[in-house]
Amino acid sequence: MKKKLNNAADNSRRNFLRNAALAATGFYIVPRHVLGKGFIAPSDKLNVAGVGIGGKGESDLWNFYQSGKANIVGLCDVDDRMAKTSRSRYPKAAYFHDYREMLDKMGKSIDAVSVSTPDHMHAVIAMAAMQMGKHVYVQKPMAHDIYEARVMTKAAHQYKVVTQMGNQGASGDGVRQLREWYNAGVIGEVDTVYCFTDRPVWPQGIAWPNPDPNIPAGLDWKLWQGNTALRDYVDGLLPFNWRGWWEYGTGALGDMGCHLMEAPFRVLGLGYPTAAECSVATQYTKPWTRSFHPESGPIASHITLTFNVNGRTVKLHWMDGGIQPDRPEELGSNELFGDGGNAILFVGSKGKMMASTYAENPRLLPLSRNQEVHVPQTLARVPGSANGHYAAWVEACIAGYGSKEQKELSSNFDLAGPLTEIVLMGNLAIRSYNVQEPNPKNPKSFIYPGRNIQLQWDGANMRITNFEPANAFVKRTYQNGYSL
Numbered sequence: 001m002k003k004k005l006n007n008a009a010d011n012s013r014r015n016f017l018r019n020a021a022l023a024a025t026g027f028y029i030v031p032r033h034v035l036g037k038g039f040i041a042p043s044d045k046l047n048v049a050g051v052g053i054g055g056k057g058e059s060d061l062w063n064f065y066q067s068g069k070a071n072i073v074g075l076c077d078v079d080d081r082m083a084k085t086s087r088s089r090y091p092k093a094a095y096f097h098d099y100r101e102m103l104d105k106m107g108k109s110i111d112a113v114s115v116s117t118p119d120h121m122h123a124v125i126a127m128a129a130m131q132m133g134k135h136v137y138v139q140k141p142m143a144h145d146i147y148e149a150r151v152m153t154k155a156a157h158q159y160k161v162v163t164q165m166g167n168q169g170a171s172g173d174g175v176r177q178l179r180e181w182y183n184a185g186v187i188g189e190v191d192t193v194y195c196f197t198d199r200p201v202w203p204q205g206i207a208w209p210n211p212d213p214n215i216p217a218g219l220d221w222k223l224w225q226g227n228t229a230l231r232d233y234v235d236g237l238l239p240f241n242w243r244g245w246w247e248y249g250t251g252a253l254g255d256m257g258c259h260l261m262e263a264p265f266r267v268l269g270l271g272y273p274t275a276a277e278c279s280v281a282t283q284y285t286k287p288w289t290r291s292f293h294p295e296s297g298p299i300a301s302h303i304t305l306t307f308n309v310n311g312r313t314v315k316l317h318w319m320d321g322g323i324q325p326d327r328p329e330e331l332g333s334n335e336l337f338g339d340g341g342n343a344i345l346f347v348g349s350k351g352k353m354m355a356s357t358y359a360e361n362p363r364l365l366p367l368s369r370n371q372e373v374h375v376p377q378t379l380a381r382v383p384g385s386a387n388g389h390y391a392a393w394v395e396a397c398i399a400g401y402g403s404k405e406q407k408e409l410s411s412n413f414d415l416a417g418p419l420t421e422i423v424l425m426g427n428l429a430i431r432s433y434n435v436q437e438p439n440p441k442n443p444k445s446f447i448y449p450g451r452n453i454q455l456q457w458d459g460a461n462m463r464i465t466n467f468e469p470a471n472a473f474v475k476r477t478y479q480n481g482y483s484l
Helices: 002-024 056-066 080-089 099-109 119-131 146-158 173-183 221-225 251-260 262-268 385-399 413-433 468-473
Strands: 046-051 070-076 094-096 112-115 135-138 163-165 190-196 275-280 284-286 301-309 312-320 343-348 352-355 363-365 437-439 442-447 455-458
Touching (some): 046 056, 046 099, 056 070, 056 080, 056 112, 070 080, 119 146, 135 385, 146 413, 173 352, 413 455
Parallel strands (some): 070 094, 135 163
Antiparallel strands (some): 275 301, 352 363, 437 442
C-alpha cells in the first residue's frame, strides 16, 4: 500500500513538473486548480471561458481581459456570426458551438466560465460549470425562473465556487450613497418604491411569426433552442428580439429589473415578497378585437410586490412600456425624473430620493437638499465603481472560494439569487394574469381566473398558495435531454 502511495505521489510530482515546464515554454497554461488551493499558477491569471461571446458576452470577456488578470482560453457560441469579434480578439482560444463539448474537452484548462446566452440557457450552463468546480459569472437575470435561481444560489456553496451576476450597478457608488442616506435616516422609513423603464424596445404582445426555411449560415438553430421545445426557425428572433418570448426571455423585467430593483433590494433589505399583483396593457389588432398572445410578454405592465420588512409593509411598484408614476411634487417642472426613461424613486416618511438606471446619479428631493445634506461615508466603494464589477470577480476567483484573501462581491449568488427571484416573481404575476380557462357559462368564451386577485407567495417553499395554476411558472420542464 505504501509503495502505491509513493508511486502516486511520484506520478503527481512528475505531471506537475511536466506541466510547469510546458507552461514556461508557452505551450501549456496551468489552470489554478491544478496547483491546489492557495497556490498561484505560473501565469498568475484566471483562465476564463465564455459561453455566448457576441454582444454583451463580447464586452464581458473584454472587461475580464482588461483587468490584466485573466486569460481567455475558451470560446463558445451557437452562432458564428456573433462570435467573429471575440474569435479575432483571442485567436489562441479554442472555439466550440456546444458548451458541453467545451467543458468536456477543456475542463482541466478552465478556471471560470462567463455565461451570456439568452436567458433560457443561463442556469443549465452555469450549473454544469459549477458542478465541475468552475467559478461563474452569469449575465442578468441569472435564471429564467424562480426555481433555477434558488438551485443556483445553493449550488455556489455546494460546489465552493465564486459567483457574480452581471448587474454592474451593484458595484457602483450610487447604491452605496442611497444606502448611506437611508441608514442615516435622511428620508425616514420607506414604505413605497417605484421602479420604471421605457423597455421593451423589442416586439412583445404579438403572435409567433411565420416560419422561415432559410436558417442563416453559421447558426445552429437546434443548439440555440437548447432546453426549449423545438420550433421551426423564424426570422428576426436573433440576436435580440428573443427577449419578448417567455420560452426564451424574461421580458422588460428580466432586461432591466436587476438594474433597477437592486437598489431597493439592497437599501431596504428586502427578502422574498409575500404577495404579487399586476395589470397589463392589451392591443387591438382590428376594430373591437383584443389581441391575446400568452407566449409573449405584454407591451406594458404595472406590477406591485408586497414585502414584510421587520414587521413593516413595503410596496415595490414596477412599471414598464413607458408607464411612469406621478412626478414627485418636489421635482421641478423641467427637472428630469430619473434619466427620463428609467428611474428608481424611494418615498420615505421624511422625504424622497431617486436615482437613474444602475442606481447612478442618486439625488435627494427636492434637488436643493443635495447641497444641504452631508452624511459620512460608511460603506466601502468598489475600485472602479460599476466598471470594477468585472475585475472584482476575477480577483475573487484568483483568491479562491472561502479564502482569507477573497473580497466580498457586490452580486454574488447569495445576493443575486434572491434579487432575481423578486424580478421573476413579477413575471409569474404577468403570466398568471393571462391564464386562460373555458367559461363554464359559455363554452365559446374564456375566463381569466388569475386576474383581479392578489397572489399569495410562500417564499420558503416557492409556492403560490391561492392560485394553483400560477405554480406552473415557478419551474419549467426542460426539453431535449437538458437538466440541472
